[in-house]
Amino acid sequence: MSNADIERIPSPLPVPFSKAVRAGGFVFLSGVLAMDAQANIIEGGIQAQTKAVLERIALTLSECGLGMSDVVRATIWLADLNEFGAFNEEYSKHFAGALPARSTVEAKLYKGARVEIEVQALDRR
Structure with missing residues (x-):
């Protein structure tokens, strides 16, 4: 694969x-x-932060001509694993049954963030 085969969205x-x-x-x-x-x-x-994150992910995927059903892998960082249930409640609303493979870990996040997601x-x- 050459650099010509790689598209970067700033x-x-x-x-x-x-x-x-x-x-x-793939789109990373x-x-x-x-x-x-x-x-x-x-x-x-x-829940508010999870919703905002997943809406931004959906928007970026849309800019790439893709949707949430195209997501095959997600990595989630939570500031507090005690919020896992509330996170899952909001998270599951955004994939319409097409849930990707995923990992979830607890981590110290940027300046008050409760959640970070990459897909x-x-x-x-």
Whole structure:
């Protein structure tokens, strides 16, 4: 695979990463936090942040011509595993039964974030 076979979608935030990379039949999204346009973590707890993160993921996938049903793998970091149940309640609403393989771990997250999610999606184009 050459660099010509790799498409990088830049982040709108002032940070050094691509928000997504298309390569080898997949689209890889960078980890997504529940941030507003000024890169501040949104308020509202685990469910509000999970909803905001998954909506941003859906939007980025849409920009790539894909949807949530194309997601085959997700990695989730939670600030507190005690919020696992509330997280799952919101998470399951966004995949319409097409749940990806996934790992979930507890981690210290950026400035008040409760959740971070990265996904890989199959690019059938």
